[in-house]
Amino acid sequence: MKLTHGLRLLLAMVCSVAVATIYVAQPVLAQIGQDLGVPESDLGWIVATGQIGYLAGLAVLVPLGDMLDRRKLIAGQLILAAIGMLVAAVSPALWLLLIGLAATGLFAVIVQTTVAFAADLSTPAERGRTLGIVTSGVIIGILGARVLAGVLADLWGWRSIYITLMLLLVVLSIAVLKQLPADHRSNRRTYGDVLTSFGHLFREPLFISRGMIAFFLFASFGTLWSALALPLAAEPWQLSTAQIGLFGIAGLAGALGAARAGRWADTGRANSVTGAALALLTLSWIASGQATWSLWLVVVGVIVLDFAVQAVHVSNQSLLTAAYSEQTSSTIGGYMIFYSLGSALGATATTTIYSTSGWTGCAVLGASFALCGLLTWVLGRRTVTKTRYDAAGHGSGHAGATSKAG
Template sequence: MTHGRRLLLATVCTVAVATIYVAQPVLGQIGRDLGIPDSDLGWIVAAGQIGYVVGLAVVVPLGDLLDRRRLIAAQLLLAAISTLVVAFSSTSWMLLIGLAAMGLFAVAVQSAVAFAADLSTPNERGRTLGSVTSGVIIGILGARVAAGVLADLYGWRSVYLVLVLLLVALSIVVITCLPPDRVAVGTRYRDVWRSLGGLVREPLFLSRGFIAFFLFASFGALWSGLALPLAADPWRLSTGEIGLFGIAGLAGAIGAARAGRWADAGRARPVTGGALALLAVSWFALGQAGWSLWWVVIGVVVLDFAVQAVHVSNQSLLTAAHPDRTSSTIAGYMIFYSLGSGLGATTTTAMYSALGWTASAVLGAVFALCGLLVWGLGRRPFGPRASTMPGHRVREY
């Protein structure tokens, strides 16, 4: 796979996933503008995640049937239309409907990840997924920085208007620069759905899926809730200043870019366990937000390093196990991701409203420890899998 195509697919991931996460640093502005109480702000993030779950189940499996180049371009255009609805929302219901529709078509991310896996040779698949998935983390975290700055200057609606322009431009580049994809012959949509349902009987898929569920519940607990204590006493940071914490997250996520190479070398299991342990430890630092911003920065770097390392390892293993149906496999896996993110978003804001940030930090650590428990229970061998490196075999257990 060429460097240019890898970069383009990473950019698709960056922009598409940003449509879901730009709301997080501007939750306060949106709430004040539309009269949404603090205890309900988590639903602004959860609406996008709900749409994302539906898109994963309904839209992404189409990638095993259709030309993914055209599918990705169409998803980006439809996401642009949904984003326009959000930008001009005058009521909370209009906002939530628009956000859910954005989530539905933001699954262009997973179509791009699956396409990247198929365009790669087996011995470079992990490295490619590491690079492309880095685009996802850059979008999730970089969106906070850009959204915070734009919202401070021009208000929260400007964030969504800029996204509309980016989505339209990117859809044109995709249809122009990516190669045509193969189209499945003789395969029906219900066949793809049947294969997706069959995944739930596989121990490897279930283990990695539940790890992703708790991994992104912990991730969502941080990034959906962190703006609240930072905007309160004693810090009273502006939206733009809160968004800058995304830079620390980017440093951690980029530091884990080699996770794909580790997976190619057969080290996915120890990397997963070590990263989940780091995730739990990071919440000790994050819990100090009431008196030290430096501890928060350290916690953000460690947390995002851990999340990226586990996420890339999960996807490398699953696409290697199912090279003939990467879209369906990624879609099923990401349903766990989206449900976990939604759980983290809604529970952390409710916990903060009731008991403060320390309780939210404990919640995030509990999610991380649950993921570590799932990893530990998966010590029983799932059986050999084909190695992504020629000449030897690797087992995931």
């Protein structure tokens, strides 16, 4: 079955809504705490619980995509995530809310199964383009969740956010079953086999190199988006929550612009795009670091940063799904473990730095993460060069795929 533009958009919507379930709580934590009587010191658990569930799902659920029909797997996990959203929406106390969010986070890893399925449904010549469109849904979900949550919470309260997401998840599960092709497997693998192959990935130089780039990439991303509200809400700007949320629109513009990176990857420039985008990421902090005196420079910095993050993210996944085409779900899941750890580091480190060194310290931190990613790319170029040599001289399966992608 040919992967049409409409199917790509459906897969992107699945990614967008699934990832939004993890991030929508961030702008309404104060409202949730007031409603449920949660002390300010405990509000962090509302975000952390979903992230913990997500991290667990990456390790134990995403590998299932290498052994089961992914159409049914995606539809089933969308329904389970919807149940988690329903539990969160009706929770009368913090403990039940956390159970609902943990369950949703666990099944939100359907994002990675969806990305892997999209890559496998594409021809090699269009894989990068497909990944560019589908992973744009992830960035839209992360950034758009803040805007959606702010609007719905102002209109009908924080519970309406989770009800809306529940309904969207159910509708998408029906659409997936009706629109996507069945995912028939010629080889039957046990869960043990899949987990063993998953573990072996962490010995692969190319996988580790791209994973570490993702770690530093999303640490820099997390540094910006976890603390940007602090200088914007302070003097001299004193922006409201709704006004701060509008900066997410600038981020969306940058991320969507980088969908073109998928086409560049299809022409064999994935590795070059990675290096150039990491350099842009580092430079973006020069503009973002001026938040105390220029909002326009912050907008420029946000657009460039999100463009760079999406370009690297698409290029990385294009290289990896081509290199490990026999286990795309495990590969994407393992790669996203680096993403999750990097995001967590950026989010926790930046608030600590802000309390001692202000926004300037945060900008230095974000730029340092970006430079570490660029250095990792420089060192990892030897790995890509070696893979190309192996492909030409020895016909290695993984190497051959990598050669085509990068």
